[in-house]
Amino acid sequence: MRLIIVGTLNGQLGAASQIAMDNGAQVTHAPDAEQAFSLLRSRGADLLMVDVALDIKPIIADLRAEHFSVPVVACGIGTDARSAAQSIRDGAKEYIPLPPEAELIAAVLEAVAEDSKSFIFEDPNSLAVVKLAEQVARSDASILITGESGTGKEVFARYVHEKSNRSRKPFVSVNCAAIPENLLESELFGHEKGAFTGAVARRIGKFEEADGGTLLLDEISEMDIRLQAKLLRAIQEREIDRVGGNKPVKVNIRIVATSNRDLAHEVREGTFREDLLFRLNVVNLRVPPLRDRPADIVALAQHFAKKYAEANAMPDRPIAADTMGFLKRHRWQGNVRELENTMHRAVLLAQGDEIGPDAIMLPDGSRPEGVEATAPAGGSDSADHRANSAAADGDAGAQALVGKTVAEVEQELIIDTLKHCLGNRTHAANILGISIRTLRNKLNQYEAAGLSVPQPGWGDKTPV
Known part of the structure; x- marks a missing residue:
C-alpha cells in the first residue's frame, strides 16, 4: 500500500x-x-x-x-x-x-x-482455479477473470499479482463501473494541465501508477466502447497518451480484467469490441459461484464470524452444526458479499454459546430456507396451532402495512432497527444490509423532516 x-x-x-x-x-x-x-x-x-x-x-x-x-x-x-x-x-x-x-x-x-490479504478457499472447485492462476501468474499474459458479482474476482486478481514476477511492484485497481464515463479516460491515462475544466496540474493515470506492476480493470464490461479503442491501443503498443498530451508515454504493466457479464454476448450486442476481448482473454479464470463451493462456505463463514466478533468486541462463538447446514443449503445469490454480511449480522444477533439458526437473517429480514425461529422453552402449543398462529400474525402484519407507502414502511424499518441497536449506526446498517453512508443519508432526511432519530446510547437496555 x-x-x-x-x-x-x-x-x-x-x-x-x-x-x-x-x-x-x-x-x-x-x-x-x-x-x-x-x-x-x-x-x-x-x-x-x-x-x-x-x-x-x-x-x-x-x-x-x-x-x-x-x-x-x-x-x-x-x-x-x-x-x-x-x-x-x-x-x-x-x-x-x-x-x-x-x-x-x-x-x-x-x-x-480495504486491502485484506486473506485468500480463503477449501473447495476443490476453487482449488482448480487457484492452480490455473498459479500456473499462469509468472507470465505477462493478460488474464480475464469472470464470474458472478461477489464471487471474489478481485481477490483472485491480487493473488495472481502476488504470485507473479511483478509482486514487488504496484498493484493498482480501477473500477470501471464506479467512475463516470467522462472521467474514466483521465483516470486511466492521466491528463496534462489545462486539458479540461478542473485540470489544474499534470496528473498521471492508473497506467503510469501501475508501471512495472499489475493494473486491474474491474468490471471492464462497463467501459464505453469509444474508450475501449484507446485501451486496446495502450495494451498493444504498451504506451498511453495523456488527455491533452502530445507525446506518448511508455508503460510496462500486466493487465488483469474482471467482468460479471458474458463478454462474448456483449460483442454480439455491439457493446464490447471483439479485438479487445481477444487481447484481454489470453487466459480465462472463471470463478464459480459460492453455491457451487460448499467447502468454501464453511471456511468463509468461520472466518467472518471470527473477524466480526473481534471487530465488535463480542464473544467468538462457534457456528452451530444445524446453522452451518442452513448456510450450505442457501443459494447465496450475492455470493461471498452476501455471506459476509449475513455472518456479520449473525455475530450481532447471536445469543448463547453458539451462533444458532435464530441469528441467521437475510438483508430483507427473511431467513434462509429451512431456518425458523426457536420456539420458547416449555411451550405446549401443537405444531398446527403454532403454524396457524404464525399465519395469523403474518396476515395481521400484512394488514398493518396496507395503506402505507414504500417510503413510510422503509422509514419505520430503519428507525425500529436503529432503536434495536441502541442508536448504533454501524450495527443497524449491517442488519439492514445497506451501507453506513446510505443509512446516514436516510437519517439526515428524517431529521430534516422533523422526525426524532435515535442517537447512540438510546434506551437503557441491551438489544436482543
Whole structure:
C-alpha cells in the first residue's frame, strides 16, 4: 500500500512511518498539502495520513475537485477528543492519536485501505482455479477473470499479482463501473494541465501508477466502447497518451480484467469490441459461484464470524452444526458479499454459546430456507396451532402495512432497527444490509423532516 504522511507531527513522524513500513506500506513524506498533491499527481497513493495541525477540510475539498478517490486518516499528538471529532466531521475516515501504537496503525491501515490479504478457499472447485492462476501468474499474459458479482474476482486478481514476477511492484485497481464515463479516460491515462475544466496540474493515470506492476480493470464490461479503442491501443503498443498530451508515454504493466457479464454476448450486442476481448482473454479464470463451493462456505463463514466478533468486541462463538447446514443449503445469490454480511449480522444477533439458526437473517429480514425461529422453552402449543398462529400474525402484519407507502414502511424499518441497536449506526446498517453512508443519508432526511432519530446510547437496555 502506498501511504503519504502529510505534516511534521512534532517528531512523531519517524515512528509512525516505521510502523507503517513494518506493516508493508510504501511511505512518502510531504511536509504540507501542496507537496502532498504534487506527489499524488506524479505517483499516486492509496492513503493519506494527515496531521490535524493542518486544515483537513480544504484538503478533502481539493481531493474531490481533482477527482482523487484517496481516503484520509487524521493523526495528532495526544488524544484531543475535540480535534479528533472535528477531523472526522471534515471528512477524515479515522483518527489516530500519537505517539503511535503499532497495533492501532496496522488495524487502521488495513481497514481504511480495504486491502485484506486473506485468500480463503477449501473447495476443490476453487482449488482448480487457484492452480490455473498459479500456473499462469509468472507470465505477462493478460488474464480475464469472470464470474458472478461477489464471487471474489478481485481477490483472485491480487493473488495472481502476488504470485507473479511483478509482486514487488504496484498493484493498482480501477473500477470501471464506479467512475463516470467522462472521467474514466483521465483516470486511466492521466491528463496534462489545462486539458479540461478542473485540470489544474499534470496528473498521471492508473497506467503510469501501475508501471512495472499489475493494473486491474474491474468490471471492464462497463467501459464505453469509444474508450475501449484507446485501451486496446495502450495494451498493444504498451504506451498511453495523456488527455491533452502530445507525446506518448511508455508503460510496462500486466493487465488483469474482471467482468460479471458474458463478454462474448456483449460483442454480439455491439457493446464490447471483439479485438479487445481477444487481447484481454489470453487466459480465462472463471470463478464459480459460492453455491457451487460448499467447502468454501464453511471456511468463509468461520472466518467472518471470527473477524466480526473481534471487530465488535463480542464473544467468538462457534457456528452451530444445524446453522452451518442452513448456510450450505442457501443459494447465496450475492455470493461471498452476501455471506459476509449475513455472518456479520449473525455475530450481532447471536445469543448463547453458539451462533444458532435464530441469528441467521437475510438483508430483507427473511431467513434462509429451512431456518425458523426457536420456539420458547416449555411451550405446549401443537405444531398446527403454532403454524396457524404464525399465519395469523403474518396476515395481521400484512394488514398493518396496507395503506402505507414504500417510503413510510422503509422509514419505520430503519428507525425500529436503529432503536434495536441502541442508536448504533454501524450495527443497524449491517442488519439492514445497506451501507453506513446510505443509512446516514436516510437519517439526515428524517431529521430534516422533523422526525426524532435515535442517537447512540438510546434506551437503557441491551438489544436482543
